[in-house]
Amino acid sequence: MPETAVAVRELTLGEAVREALAEEMRRDSRVFIMGEDVAEAGTAFKVLSGLVQEFGPDRVLDTPISEPGFTGIGVGAGMTGMRPVVDIMFGDFAGLIMDQMANQAAKIHYMSGGKWKCSMVLRTTLGATRRSAAQHSQSLHAWFCHIPGLKVVMPSTPYDAKGLLKSAIRDDNPVVFYEDKMMYKLKGPVPEEDYTIPLGVADVKRQGDDITIIATSSMVQVALGAARLLEEQGVSAEVVDPRTLWPLDEKTLIDSAKKTSRVIVVDEGYGRYGATAELASVIQENAFFDLEAPVKRMGAMHVPIPFSPPLEDATVPNERTVCEAALALCGK
Amino acid sequence: MPETAVAVRELTLGEAVREALAEEMRRDSRVFIMGEDVAEAGTAFKVLSGLVQEFGPDRVLDTPISEPGFTGIGVGAGMTGMRPVVDIMFGDFAGLIMDQMANQAAKIHYMSGGKWKCSMVLRTTLGATRRSAAQHSQSLHAWFCHIPGLKVVMPSTPYDAKGLLKSAIRDDNPVVFYEDKMMYKLKGPVPEEDYTIPLGVADVKRQGDDITIIATSSMVQVALGAARLLEEQGVSAEVVDPRTLWPLDEKTLIDSAKKTSRVIVVDEGYGRYGATAELASVIQENAFFDLEAPVKRMGAMHVPIPFSPPLEDATVPNERTVCEAALALCGK
Amino acid sequence: MSTVIAGSPPDSAIDNKLFLRMYRRMVMIRLFEEQVNDLYTRALMPGLAHLYIGEEAIAVGVCEALRADDYITSTHRGHGHCLAKGAAIDRMFAELLGKEAGYCKGKGGSMHIADPDTGNLGANAIVAGSAGIATGAAFSSKRLGNGRVTVCFFGEGALGQGVVYEVMNMAALWKLPVIYVCENNMYNEYTHISETAAGDILARGPAFGVPSESVDGQDVRAVYAVTKRLVDRARKGEGPAFLMANTYRFMGHHVGDISREYYRSKQEEQKWKSERDPIKVATEAILAQKITDQAALDQIQSEVKAEIENGVQFAMAAPYPNVDKVEQDVYA
Amino acid sequence: MSTVIAGSPPDSAIDNKLFLRMYRRMVMIRLFEEQVNDLYTRALMPGLAHLYIGEEAIAVGVCEALRADDYITSTHRGHGHCLAKGAAIDRMFAELLGKEAGYCKGKGGSMHIADPDTGNLGANAIVAGSAGIATGAAFSSKRLGNGRVTVCFFGEGALGQGVVYEVMNMAALWKLPVIYVCENNMYNEYTHISETAAGDILARGPAFGVPSESVDGQDVRAVYAVTKRLVDRARKGEGPAFLMANTYRFMGHHVGDISREYYRSKQEEQKWKSERDPIKVATEAILAQKITDQAALDQIQSEVKAEIENGVQFAMAAPYPNVDKVEQDVYA
């Protein structure tokens, strides 16, 4: 975050996303948005309201409900001079577009020996506890992270969302950009002036000495909340946000692990074969001899996400469960 | 493997798969096969030759090139009394069917509160070094492993293939069954009599004391080869094959890790955010205090799989690289 | 909007008892949905719901033409389909509130109601997500020779999903007993069909070998008559059909979609509500044909109202599932 | 099989120079492919290849109707498309052999040849995998106003993939300059089109708003003429078209598909080879119209032969990429 004496403006994460898009669209006429209900409706989450009024329906395109098709059109447009920002309403629909993303977008540069590039951003959402049930609540970013050729961005604050989205749009590779549905209304400082945040640079969201909590997207706020609870118990937690899962800033993660010697990794995707496994592995591979305890993983339960509120709430980590895990790891 | 005095019959892995299917189709008239070129052609790999002759075109169905569509038909058929075995020629086409598998097949049982079941098997392939390039060489099983509600089976020998496929077909859940294309011709003992291998039971393919190599599917043979090389160097390697990545027999893996105190995990999927991360995490979480060194992961390089032979060969672990990694881990 | 169906029997061909039964069922759906809206407005329902008000004649006309053991698949806008196929009001409400007594033990919620007892293969929150399942169920029926027909309900938005054409093609090739019922209410969420579908929707079926018809979706008798004919045809082994029922949703896309003027005019809504309300259309016909009198219809209304009230009270009083149920039902 | 195209100009309308150029290009593809087969048979080529022999008139007729800067997308059976669009023989062979000098530095191989200089967006090993890309390229051309048209080549097997209809629908809605060229050789690998496509293929385009035509794919003049008309139309902003070119592959599905009698008869093959060989058809017309004499045609043959020989020699002598190149070109 930039150091400044005067109080900076506050925006919600949704507003930060919209502002990043508007600024990039003004800056570069090749940037356009396509997806379901993105124009007049401004998406199901109203994140894009106003953009079609400024940029017109040629640059903010409502599509049919054809995720494979319009993602593919995005790939082709991104290869031939445009900079598409493709909107996939719910991250759960990833299952429909993995061929386009993993077999086409991700591979074109390599398969062509570096000749074609595919500059596109796929914006989508993650996050449960919205009472949307099993097909509208998943956080499936691990699928994309697994595929060489893709980049995966997971902002946790309005400031990061804006700076990272601008970098994603300017990037010459296919980038998957995740927004937590539950964080759209989260407010935070976002300066007026133009800035970008490079992909591949983690951010220490909170300094601490006793334990490192590596958290992504939605789970960063949970981790910060847990850190406050831990503070009360005399445990000083460091919260590290990788911000992009690929490229991954391993060094910042490892350095923090070495410093504190205890690590929890928290991510909202399913815990099994998920992003936490990679992050935990990076830590244990590189900080093994500095660790006092095994790296603890916390992700969504290995169950389809239930509708019923008390059940759904049990499936994802929260401040209390992260705090408890941290205390246990510290032997308290 | 069953203990028997007389030499048992040898079959290739492809033959073992075919025999399992034929036996289950004889046993249960609800079992049927659908996929591209599965009937007269017996699949692109000729694995199913002869089945349409025995069971007729109503039970061995050639489909259009419509992976999403016929996988979905498999889901519906599996819910309503049939036992479909859906054939997806190349595992790379997973991108086309993740919605059917992850949002439909995997979730129907849970979403319906346990009322509907989806008994289906999805047979598909993995493995590189066939000079088939980036879109026909991937091992994408990590995607399926990530999804609660699915089971994932990865046999490494003809014996296991037959016994596990029979269990998969009899299972009341959606099961993804992986066959390594390069192993279809691999021979091994397969007894004549009916047997099954339960899902969720790992197999120690080779006993050893100094290091554990956990390997999956194609990499089991590589690990066994590496173990022979290590033997020559005086290192005794244990090779553990989880056989099913979900359910995962954690205990056998952990026990071996505790015994040898050094572990390598080898899998042919992309190394990043792949199956090795989960397996390594399970080990470090549960055997941390018994380990002499961090768990070493070996997977496919984080690159789309190149066509050119020298490049392609460099992307996946082989006996030599596994052996070298093991020696390094043992401090040799 | 309405289309005269060749071969539809004259009104008198539908017997009076059936007509009154259909009337009652439409009223039930209407009052159910009004109650759902009320629960939402009073913040008593978790999440959202997509109301079927205005489209009742389709679910009722179609399902009355089915046998009890025939199958349906439903959508995000599925309450009407479930009730028309025979679901109990109390367990429906219980599911919507996430209660253990609900059809899916609270795990499914509004978008996933499923019930083997009434042949309901499940509502589906993926647009076109049940096209494969429905076709697969028809495949089973054909193989098992049980004479069951499957109806696949979906909105016109689902015509954007290619998988629909994949499965229609296979249904035609294999002469499967499945009827694709497209509820064309002219809006995909907030986008008009004219922006999302090119060409001729009714030509799509035949292009894939599936005979197609359209019907006035506001006239329950017409819907019943054409469905009966198509179902009989399918049951006789003559293959699939596509039925487009022209209709209108009277409320928002979901309960929270209150301000709709930006995508459709109040006049348009008003015109449909006053001129094309399926319950009014039925009422007028019943009275004109003197099938019964207004008092008898009022009596039906108040009986249904009492059922609804009992149902919602049951659901409100019912307990949530215990948290320890969260890991049940993942695997069969 | 062949269809007279309304509006096709009479033979004489295609000028003689053009006809001879097309003849030469067809011969080039034929001899190139025979050489590929020879390399395979002598085990000099890694992997497999799908030969275009018999279908040359389509690639050549279509690509001659394009501008140099127009785009094409190609398929697994793509050598003909690439050569017709202007690819150099030597770099083609080099790619097929996995050499650094190949179009993709050896990383792509037979199924992924791509070349920005000739507008080749890439061959694609996923059936219908380039439908989205081609449509996206047309989207770019429309937005950038550069007048480029895109031709999307695919086999009739791709009609099984729903994504084709998704993108055709959008191309029609947005009037994109893209021509979908379906090479109907009647076989999806080893399965006849009658087993995989129901209804009327030519009705599919119009059902999605895309005007459709068919053409005798063995007559290069007819292919050229109809394509020219469709391309001109698209370039003028009148939108997409679908062209079905009826043809036959003379060889196996791939070079290893030698015994084909189980899926198609020798007589059928023989009939096409003797009666409908596109090079013979052209030769007869050239001689009948006295455009040139046999000696001149022989001269062309031997010139092309020399080019092929030079090309293959270049490729054989060329070095493989160095292994350290394997991690290059993953990200731009």
Ligand SMILES: Cc1ncc(C[n+]2csc(CCOP(=O)(O)OP(=O)(O)O)c2C)c(N)n1
């Ligand atoms: C694959 C997929 N894409 C997008 C959505 C989000 N979504 C839910 S309902 C809907 C509109 C559906 O329109 P239609 O099929 O006409 O049904 P209606 O709501 O009009 O009944 C959309 C886009 C979804 N659920 N699934």
Ligand SMILES: Cc1ncc(C[n+]2csc(CCOP(=O)(O)OP(=O)(O)O)c2C)c(N)n1
């Ligand atoms: C999505 C997908 N499914 C299956 C395959 C395997 N496959 C490769 S070519 C082919 C047949 C293609 O037939 P067609 O499109 O008619 O082209 P042709 O080979 O006849 O030129 C198949 C099934 C594939 N490459 N991609």
Ligand SMILES: [Mg+2]
């Ligand atoms: Mg609609």
Ligand SMILES: [Mg+2]
């Ligand atoms: Mg073909």
